[in-house]
Amino acid sequence: MEVGFCGLGLMGVPMVRRMLQAGHRVWVWNRTRAKAETLIADGARVVDTPTELAARVEAVFLCVTDAHAVNEVVFGLGGVLGEDQAESGAARVRYIVDHSSIPPSTTREYAARAARMGVGWVDAPVSGGVPGAVAGTLAVMAGGAAADVAVLAPVIDSYAARVTRMGEVGAGQTTKLCNQAIVCATVAAIAEAVALAQRSGIDAARLPEALAGGWADSTLLRTFVPRMTSAGHEPLGSFRTFQKDIDTVADAAREAGAVMPVAGTVQQVLRLGAAMGLAHADLAAFIEVVQPRARD
Structure with a gap:
């Protein structure tokens, strides 16, 4: 699958490397571009804005600091589902997978907003820390439609030992x-x-x-x-x-x-x-x- 990934911190970098090793084509964005460029040698492709990801990939994965960052990356100017993207009509993205840890109520709010644009939302926070990300043994707690989780599980499996759907959107958080x-x-x-x-x-x-x-x-x-x-x-x-x-x-x-x-x-x-x-x-x-x- 062609996927996008936003947020290349301690967890994001090894998760992307595991995706690439599994054969997925990964486009990456990070607020500090230099962090994204470190993954070029591994086969990742760097974009300038999250908006670019929406036109290139089916699913965008997030691993950012908090709810404010999720909102900015997804719905802000230049975001995956920002107003400029909606107006262009060029979006290809069908799923958002949020590995960030944010409040369940906020997750449900964001998911409802994405649903109005025809995009499914899976909240998928992880446990296992950096060693788990490097080894590909993270535990993923997922919330979202069962069909969406099933579609995305093969990608998540590249860096997780287990994906457990806990219920509808917000249950993962x-x-x-x-x-x-x-x-x-x-x-x-x-x-x-x-x-x-x-x-x-x-x-x-x-x-x-x-x-x-x-x-x-x-x-x-x-x-x-x-x-x-x-x-x-x-x-x-x-x-x-x-x-x-x-x-x-x-x-x-x-x-x-x-x-x-x-x-x-x-x-x-x-x-x-x-x-x-x-x-x-x-x-x-x-x-x-x-x-x-x-x-x-």
């Missing part, structure tokens, strides 16, 4: 919020455990070994304990990104009437971390909040 609530609460708990071990004179780096096979064992434990006890690791995600997601969790919980006291506490920890200057730090910086001198 809600599932991602559940994922983020679990991940952030768990990483915060791991940071507290590492701090307790260190304060007690125990080698915290051995926690994964000691807890292996027990109920506390997890991919997150094995991933984040080394990051909290030693330096030199590649970033997996920023405090700022997870703060945005947990703020969205709180909004969604309020709308649904769900009681989430643990997520509320984690939200305050993330805000504290941002106030400490950790907004751009890796998520492992939870340890810096609960034990600021841990790496002195």
Whole structure:
């Protein structure tokens, strides 16, 4: 399939590379063109605006920072479905696949707007981080029409180990919020455990070994304990990104009437971390909040 991709950050670049390796023809756009040009050697074709993608491809994939960015890329001037595109009548695009993490209610609003233009919308946030994108083992939580998900699944399969349709538009975003609530609460708990071990004179780096096979064992434990006890690791995600997601969790919980006291506490920890200057730090910086001198 010929596809377009907007948003070439830590996740977008390896996802596009997996698409290309699978044989798809990929046109790319990024606000900073230099990031897009790094993929030319892999076989990607660079365009100047998202509008150009709409005339060339059947599906446009997004992986951008927030709801505002999705709105600008899709509906703004020069956007995939912007007014200038609608007036030209040259659009070929039939599907939007949004891998960004944005509020479910906003997703439904955008999808309804796209539907009026004859374009299907699939919200498809991912889990697995940069390592999952590189390895092609991401977990994708999809919301949208079953037929649309079925058409797009072969492309998504190039960088995902699993695509699970959770329901209609917005269901994928809600599932991602559940994922983020679990991940952030768990990483915060791991940071507290590492701090307790260190304060007690125990080698915290051995926690994964000691807890292996027990109920506390997890991919997150094995991933984040080394990051909290030693330096030199590649970033997996920023405090700022997870703060945005947990703020969205709180909004969604309020709308649904769900009681989430643990997520509320984690939200305050993330805000504290941002106030400490950790907004751009890796998520492992939870340890810096609960034990600021841990790496002195």
